[in-house]
Amino acid sequence: MLDIKYIRQEPDAARERLAQRGEEAGKIDELLALDEKRRGIVTEVEALQADRNAASKEIGALMGQGNKEEAEAKKAETRELGDRIDALNTQKNEADEAFNNLILTLPNLAHASVPVGPDESANEEIKVHGDKPAFDFEPKGHVDLCDALGLIDFERGTKLSGSGFLLYTGWGARLERAMIQYLLDLHVHEHDYTEVSPPFMVQAECMEGVGQFPKFLDQAYAVQEGLDGETLGKRYLIPTAEAPVANLHRGEILSETDLPKYYCAYSPCFRAEAGAAGVATRGMIRVHQFDKVELIKVVKPEDGYDELEKMLINAETVLQQLGLHYRVLALSSGDMGFAAAKTYDIEVWAPGQGSYLEVSSVSNTEDFQARRMKTRFKAEQGGNQLPHILNGSGVALARLFVALIETHQRNDGSIKIPEPLQPYLRADTIPAA
């Protein structure tokens, strides 16, 4: 959620920065108009409430003196005040609602270092690691590899749950599990994150807190309890562990010495991908359920961007250790996610696809999420402040799986397992079938 005080003070800058995000700058003016209306009503209603409080005190005093007549007269008078207050309160609630409905749909503003542009064409490649691997044979795509080695049973996955759902089998299931374990150990033991294992469904408030709702309600799987339609819309399958974990301190006031907090979590991620039909093809690049290890940080605002760089490196380490070629993009203002003030995407090379796949998105949301979820910390100097909340994939597994098997396939049909994964898989090769 944007800071209304900032918008009041710097409306021109706010208009310009909102436009960079592909939103109409006019929404700032709409918001300011609603804000002004709301404040006008608040001033009025609070003055009346003060009057009523004073009158009530007088009545109490009169009653105490036994002066019933005067007390009754005063009561009648004050009753009218109450009616006016009720009427104004109704207006105030309407004004608040209109204001909130608008501000909740506005995306975060981009940090000054973010390339300005309308879409992905303005993204900047800031780093490339390694080279595209050379093959002395024609590398296969992951679908062929999975079929040949029995890693994924695409047909049965579809039979069980519909298109976009995967059934990992044999070595495939073991490799998936090994990678999860490896990723968690890496971030816990090498990068100092605290592991958490969150619920895979969250209440709507959590989705609102991270900025998924109200805008992307259509991308979520809503859960219903049995046949009780009343419960529909209470809980949602998480689209990322960010939804539960970033909300860990919702409504809390932390102390400054609690910060920074580093969390990592494994979870499956459920995405309806509404509107992506037709883009989805056979394979595991765009699916409705995939595994991911997510990184979350809650930090002091002045540390936000240093922590972002560190988190990016944490995610890159995964790809480096697994011997994969990748590049890092600084996303443009028009391509970033709703809640982000700055985002790096990591794209890993998949030789069988002949293209880069996004496996990680690392963002600083600054105080955008913190304000929505009311996570604050008490500063040593006094006063409550909003922390920066960061999130990053560390990393998304289905696509990592693709890049890994396509990169490390051998001519004989086997797959070489990178050294750090070997203890987890208890093998150095997935043998040719």
Added chain:
RNA sequence: GGAGAGGUGGCAGAGUGGUCGAAUGCACUGGUUUGCUAAACCGGCGUAGGGGGUAUUCCUUCUACCGGGGGUUCGAAUCCCCCCCUCUCCGCCA
């Protein structure tokens, strides 16, 4: 699912219609005293928002908030209704 108990400030815990934003204790914090530490004593110490003071961070004033929402009343932490959550016991269950 059934029965009961309960949700008050960072924590513990009073408060059953007005003088209660809320006793008291603990924690925290400023100070005095003290050779150091400790103790004792004095003071401060919730959150959000509106107005004013050239001021987001200081001062001042007002308003709201005692799980959430509605109601009664001149006035609600306190009375009434609905909902949520927690705990205990029973049942069911991985």
